[in-house]
Amino acid sequence: MTPPSTSSPSTISLLIFFTFLSTLLSYYLALTSFLSSFYHRFSSPKTFSTAALQLALKNAPSYAHWEATAYALDAALGNDRWRNAPESSLYDHNLIAARKAHLAAARLSGRPNDLATALRAGLLRNIGSIAAPALYTRAHAGTKLLIEAYIAEVIRGLEHLNARPIPKAQDVPLAANSMLASSQLKRDFFRNTRQAFGRTALVLRGGSIFGLVHIGVARSLLLHGLLPKIVAGAGASALAAAFLCAVPDVDLLSTIDSVASVKSNYNSAFPYSGQMVAFAHQVCTMLGQTTFEEAHARSGRALNIALAPSTHAVPRLLNYLSAPTVTVASAVAASLGPSGPLATPDSPPHLYCKDHAGNITEYAALFLPKDAPKPTYTRASLTEDDDNDSWSVPSRSRDSPYTRMTELFNVNNLLVSIAPPHFTLPGTADPHRRSRPRNVSSSSTTLAFPNKYSIVPPRVVRAARIICLHRLRAVARVAGMSPGLRAALFPDPAPPDSRAGGCTGLALTIAADAPGEHGLVAAVINAFDPRKEEKAKETIKVGEKAVWPELQIIWARCAIEFVLDDLYAMACKK
Template sequence: MLNLRKAITLPLAILSFFFNLFQTSCKFVVDVLREFQDQKAEALSLKHKMDHEVKTYKEWLELAHRLDELKGIDIWKKVNESDKYDYMGTEDRMFKLKELMISKDLHGMEWSLRTQLHRNICGISNPVLYKNCSVGTKELIENYIDQVCEMLDYIKDAPTNDAQELIDKFYFFRDTSHSFGRTALLLSGGASLGMYHFGVAKALFEENLLPKIISGSSAGAIVASYLCMHSDDEMPHCFNPSRFNLDMFGGGCGVSQQFRHSAIRKILRFMRSGVLMDISKLQQCLRDNIGDVTFEEAYKKSGRILNITISSNQKFSMGPSLLNYLTSPHVLVWSAAAASCCVPGVYKPVSLMAKDRRGHIINYHASGVQFSDGSIYADLPVERLSELFNVNNLIVSQVNPYVIPFLNANNIDTEEKGTVFGKIKHFLFQESKHRLLQMFEYNLVPKRLKFLERLLTQTYTGGITILPADFEVKNYTRLLTNPTIPEIQNCLEQGARRTFVRMSIIKNRCRIEMQLQDCLSAIKKQMVSDQVFCYKNGVMAAEDVAVESSGDLVRRTNALTSSVSIPSFNILDIYEEE
């Protein structure tokens, strides 16, 4: 009987053990799946808040860090290895920089930075490295940038024994800054969608990343003009929707006014004069918001370099023109912005206005020369900006209604085309574009449609491209209507949120450039304080210059006639007002 009981008990115990093991395993799997589902739900909730609800970058950043933690991206950031950049070269350079800092070898630091410093060294600016992260990238890359900035600060603060050493330090920062290049913000055309540009600019300004060089075409020209009219102290007030004169298309924003300027009225105007809109309304709106200010006056006031693209109606013109304080210092900004908005069929071409030496407003060109939309021929004037201002890093805010449908926000800065469907769509688009260009090449398209060739061939993206506006029907139905204050507020918030997504790559691409600019400015101030100034072949004595109480420099001799003669060396002018 005892043996029988033992014979039954042992199998039951084994069966109970496996049952408990199975039960525990099932519970573990269920808990893991439940935790996974909870994390997935939390991730979706965080993503929704980041895309639709947050108001500030600080709020967005907190959610982004949590999202990266849920996705396990923090582990990826700590691992240096990747086939997307030269991690071994980055490690080697960082090790050498640390050695130089430890040894305090000032000459070695300057030599190393002058010969090796550029924006995409070892591929650290590859957009793919930022694609999977909500915020940041590989820690090695961020540590390398930190190390470079720390070294630049050390060189700036290093004591100098005489005036010549200070001059040498000035030349080091000047030349290094020039070789590193400059960043520009390019604002595309897009009619009323251009209001989204304000959100992009607001986000960049609040993080001290708004470039000093801003270019705009069509609607982007209006936003760029407004931004470059104000100093940093005035800028926070510029993003208040109630400060705008909204009557850009005529008729105000009320229901009765909109009825008067309905589609029927626009069609009647088009049949009568060949255009849909009254250009005088836009000109008056721009003049009310900007005032009678020239490009040169705007630059002196804000320190920002405004650029506006326009196209001439002259048969033998040299193509689209880029207006700024170098190429057209006396042109009135509002007239240039209006000309850049003159889309054929929407607004008639206009003349540029300028100020003469007495301050009187006159025609800039001879009678009959008129200008129209710059975005059709040069939405993003990349080459000209590079020639004039040494620009090699582009932040593009793209809201052009005929461009948005063909851009994918997830892969816009990379060579990846996403899904199979995305690759097929890209192939079909490129093939159609190629066939259309062949038709233009063999003159199979009417001359009046020749402008379409330029639309197809120009570039609409940059190194960093932001798509603040969505491809939605409601955006297209209001292209030529005055935005209301709530709509402007929505544009500000959505434009800012779309910029938050790109903030990490923008910061990493711009930090060294901004550090160089800050160091150069500090050296200039030290030179003013010590009354040491650059001479063509050495040092100019302090008695040759006078320093006003405001800190501006006044030349007493003509010894520095060759001081700054290269436009792309704007940062070199030690007499430039800080």
Template sequence: MWIITLVLKRIISIIMSLLDVLFDVMIFWSRRIYTSLSSKTKSSKLKYKLAHANNYEEWEKYALKLDRLLANDIWRQRASSGDYDYRLISNRLNFLLEAKDHGDALTISNGLRSGLLRNLGSMANKRLYTRSYLGTKHLIEDYVSEVINCLKYLQQYNVPTSSLKNLSINLTETSSSHMKMKNYIATQQKFLNFFHDTRQSFGRTALVLQGGSIFGLCHLGVIKTLFFKGLLPRIFTCINKGAIIGSLICAFPDEDLIPLLDHLSENVAGFSNRLSEKLGEESWNNNNSTNTPTISTILKYIIEEKNPPEVVAFELYVKSTLMDLTFEEAYNRSDRVLNIVVHSEEKAFSSSSYSLSSSSPFSSSSSVLVLNYLTAPNTVIWSAIMASKSKSRGIKELQIKDADGNVTPYQIEDEEDEDELNGDDLDNQGKKSSSDKYNTTSFTSTISNDPSVPYTRITELFNVNHYIVSISRPYLAPLLAIDTRHRGYHGWRATAVRLINLEFQHRLRQLDYFKLLPHTFKRFFLDDNMPSGSSGFGSARGGGDYLSGGTTLNNEVIIVPEFPMGLVNDFKNVFREGDLKDKIDYWTLIGERSTWPMLSIIWARCAIEFMLDDIYSQARRRRSGFY
């Protein structure tokens, strides 16, 4: 009996020991799971601070710490990578350094002309800009910097000396002075031709502003960041309400943009009284009776297509600022090219000066028109904005200013009743002078129903081969710009998201083609088209709007703001009551945060182009002083 009792005690002891071990294991793993779920690692804390930085200096500080923590700084120092031809870049860099050390301007100019490409050796590959938060390989940065230094060297090499300037005064005194002056002018023209041809072969960048009915003020943050970093393109392509922001920027020269951008929220807040008069303060307050709108209230605002008060106030401010400014006047004032894309649902117009094709099955009932200082120089910008917003009326919204300053509606009638327009050619400064007659066919001939036409037309007119696309639709951020995300989807996840995006866009296009897609839904997802064709957008990779995937060498950089507080909370912020200045500053900051991670790739792709633009403009002005 005692043996049985001993065995039972031993069995119970073993079972208790096993239970103790099991309990200890459970406690250990429960603590590990709790720690991993509740506590943030050092890198995740830095990423959180990075996403919530209030200025670029703060963002840069956290990005530097994060790169050091993740050993990205070591990756940047190593030149070798399978994503680009580092040997070619290194050889080109050494070639330029050696030529500059020997003071050989001819070798430098020949070397730049023969190999100055935006994507030389695949150095524009987006994979090279997703590892580090601050930049890319030091070799690429050194090469771009050295090209810029060589361009500056050529510019200084060709700067006129005081003695040569004095030759223009004593031009007829001696034959030797005359010969020196002729030789100098010939040299000036030679270098001017060099910068012109190099600039032409390199191509130009356009900033595309898409969307804006609710989150359009995010475009302000994108523009503000690019401008203060010296990376703002001089060509703007604006669609729908993006034209409101683009037109304001294109109406001011650089020296006036600094105070404008710094105090824009304060200036717009001064129009809050006009907003109250327009919407009716009592009515607006009744519609926003709570400081925290419910989801049903938000859906009601979206269905009724109501705009937030800060967006309406901004529209009023821009309208009062632009007044009857035309495309030509804006270009002459700011030297920026404003393109506004107008869509119209009319299948045909009464004018016989143009015709509409039917090549695109998904836009057979709409036509596309591109307005700028070349195609519509005397068109009032604000009327073009209204035409871009109104797809039902489209071209009927346009107004034209005559030589006397009178603004009249633009009407397309029969040929015998049309105004006869003769657009003046550009002068040697690239500006157009006003004429008291206008050529209606100058911009009606650009009408087409192919959604890729606006970007094809802009490429033809302004030699654009690279786009920076700002899309003010944060709710689409998970589907967009996958290839340029530092934290984000790579490998099979990126492929899965692209497939979802393609399928989603395809089904929406089908519904829209059969007129089954509600206008409210279309307003949020399908009212714009991305650049396509040769630029590596849309049709080249499936034709979907906002599609960034496919290859990593495509010629665009897509900037999409993300909701820092989550989808629902930030949607509530849109319709929540609050100070207009604070709300404008908030959405501007969201746009700035979305642009900071893109600065490295934008700089690598555009810094050489902008330096060529500056040098060519200065050389042209300097040459004009000798004639």
């Protein structure tokens, strides 16, 4: 039997050589294929144009530049086709189209009763889910054109009713059958319609370091006619809230510009930056002995400041309805607490009020016995509860300041401004992220890929974020962290919305980035570095730019309400 032949060393070497060569060739082909696809993908002029537009959008110096760039970017990404097509599973487009046609027909018919009835019958802020956030994260410059046209038609109908002359007294049949037969009936119509539609409140959160961001947010809203008439704040944000509600609209822009031009002459007092310490003293000087009632009469806005008193005898939410004679400056100092920039160890904060003769007296002396101890105040929160401290999960107690505000002012829509630094759970989707458009070539959507974490259900993300924040606050509380430091690291939890079982209908969060180009850590270090000159104008500009991507959804939710406010005010003057 012949033994099996063995391969010679030369044969084995040749086999290894050809194997190595084939492997190298396969890697070469794969690499050239990858480089070819990479070249064709990223060398497209359209892709470079979208990249340039994205950069221009981020660095836009004004809203006019931002808006023009947003329209160009939507055209490059194909989002304009999405806006033109009314169909979408995100809202009831058939209902909105039918409502728009019905309102237009009623307006053109010349029968004001039909138009008034049609408006009152379905005038809801979120009718057909037109206020759903997903409708405003696809395109940069707006949402479905059908939604914008519907809101514009509602506004035209309201203005048409306001401009319609009141029937003359001798025209008895026409006057008897008209819902707007007199000035009083017209006032009642606009008042009742506004009451049914609900009110919007601007809720300010955080701000011990970069509180002037709230001023920038308000400035941007004011320039676009979208600044709410109800403003709320607690702790450091009470400073910005008091500032906005102490100046009428005609003087607010110039007053904000004066704040931006003032240089800080105060040192930082952790956790308050020197910028905020200077702003606190400037606000108190501007307020003087102004009361809540006087501030409302001056600006037309309802200021709400939350307190955390040691006794139940003192209201936990101060405004022109619950405490009209209390001075705003003392309420701000009490909301900041004993560690605030307006308090000293020898002079803890106390509430003061103005009597009928204009004399300033202590507020607690009006209802507490003379031998009773004076109430003390700690840092307040809009969502705190008796059974939970200010860092707990948002309270739904009827005694919480937030719930009290929504009941007093019929609030069903919130604009929540969050000043940096604010904690976000790593891996959560960016609220400003625009999704990848459909029916568009991949070469034009290089910068519009969905976030890789978007596959996680939103409910799971929200639950994980709440649990993580709760654990961090618990650790900070057990470790004995001061309230001021906790306020800087973990801002107050957002008020509950309808999805969380709260009493409000809609809520939109405006979260500004830290000022500067080197990130949050560098911005915080610079804020407490006495050698660095803090620029209030830059911080205010950051707040302004944070509003620009959200203006369309704010307009969609608030435009009808603000038109009703203006028309009701005009009807009351007649």
